[in-house]
Amino acid sequence: MNSKLYFGAVEHTRYQPVTHKFSYPIYFYGLDLDELGQLDREIAMFGYNRLRPASIHDADYLDDRPQSIREKLVRILARQYPQKTVSSIFMITSARYLSYVFNPVSFYYCFDNAHAVTAMVAEVNNTFGERHVYIPEKRKSTDSDGEKTTYHAQKAFHVSPFNNLEGEYEFHFPVPDKTLDVRIDLIRDNDTVFSARLRGTPIPLTSRNLFKMMIRHPAMPHLTKPRIFMEAARLYFSKHLTYHKKPDPVSPMTIKQKK
Numbered sequence: 061m062n063s064k065l066y067f068g069a070v071e072h073t074r075y076q077p078v079t080h081k082f083s084y085p086i087y088f089y090g091l092d093l094d095e096l097g098q099l100d101r102e103i104a105m106f107g108y109n110r111l112r113p114a115s116i117h118d119a120d121y122l123d124d125r126p127q128s129i130r131e132k133l134v135r136i137l138a139r140q141y142p143q144k145t146v147s148s149i150f151m152i153t154s155a156r157y158l159s160y161v162f163n164p165v166s167f168y169y170c171f172d173n174a175h176a177v178t179a180m181v182a183e184v185n186n187t188f189g190e191r192h193v194y195i196p197e198k199r200k201s202t203d204s205d206g207e208k209t210t211y212h213a214q215k216a217f218h219v220s221p222f223n224n225l226e227g228e229y230e231f232h233f234p235v236p237d238k239t240l241d242v243r244i245d246l247i248r249d250n251d252t253v254f255s256a257r258l259r260g261t262p263i264p265l266t267s268r269n270l271f272k273m274m275i276r277h278p279a280m281p282h283l284t285k286p287r288i289f290m291e292a293a294r295l296y297f298s299k300h301l302t303y304h305k306k307p308d309p310v311s312p313m314t315i316k317q318k319k
Contacts (some may be wrong), residue, residue: 062092062150063099066240066267067085068260072291074222076253078299082291086154087160087280088128088272091116091147092105095197097283104267105274108153114155114270121166122183122193123315133168137179140195147173152258157274157281162187164219164284165258169235180211180233182244185317188306192217192314196231215246216311221292222301222316223254225310236262265275 067087074080091099100108107115120134134146153166182194196211211231218225227248234241240260244255247311256300263269295301309316 061095061098061265063095063265063304063315064090064236064262065261065265065273066090066152066262067273068240068258071257071259073126073257074253074256074295075255076248076251078295078301080291080295080299082287084287085277085280086153086258086260086282087277088258088260089153089265091093091151091153091242091265092317093128093151101264103270104265105270106265111159113274115155115159116153116155120156120163122191125319133170133181136193137170137181137195141179143173144170144178146170146178148175150236150241152236154281158281160246162284164288165244167233167257167258168234173217177233180231181233182213184217186217186219188218188287189317190217190309190314191317192311194229194231194313196229201237217309217314218304218306221303221306222295224304225307226254229253238262245262 067079069083070086096108099106105113109117118128121129122136125132133149135145137144139213148171150169151166154161154163163185169177169181172178174285180196183191194213196213198209198211198231200209211233213229215225215227215229227246230245230247232243239259243255243257243260245252296303
């Protein structure tokens, strides 16, 4: 199977108006969406749209239509890029653990028939019960290291109360091979003001490996939100950053989650 289990770290670095950095260990999944049914049948403790210690549910992703994750994503992509062919999709995400999940961001690598990346998608959730789908545009540029490909999208979704909606995201999406290393930079006036990075090393997604990961890190999937609130408290009380009240959604790609 193509699906993987990753162990690595999530890192945030704030450069302006103050410096602030943190890194936390994390485990997460790289899932071939065409394998979800097979994973449900073959991986003990893993379920697809049913109760298991770890599970993936279609309703947790994208919009609330009663379709599979793959069907929803292909439909969303077709509205913006009707000419693109999507043969397979590899999703980077965290699964529900004991029926709970909070995914700050999930990434979708969309491949064509030749297994070349035809589109990248980032699905972002905030702590206010909203999610936003970014379909960034690909750009090629040349620097001292040669030609590189990045993806860009105007910031259009409120996540941190210490950032407003100004700026552009630059996404770095190396295709997962021996490691995964995704980075998102927030650019304002040609300066990087914030950077988030997700990196991890894959192991096969097997019943044995999943069981060992859950035993070694039993609380890890439930720590994401507490860590977000703890870092926000540090920024507000220790570094005295300005708090920006959440604005009303401005983009049709922002989805209010059902409660």
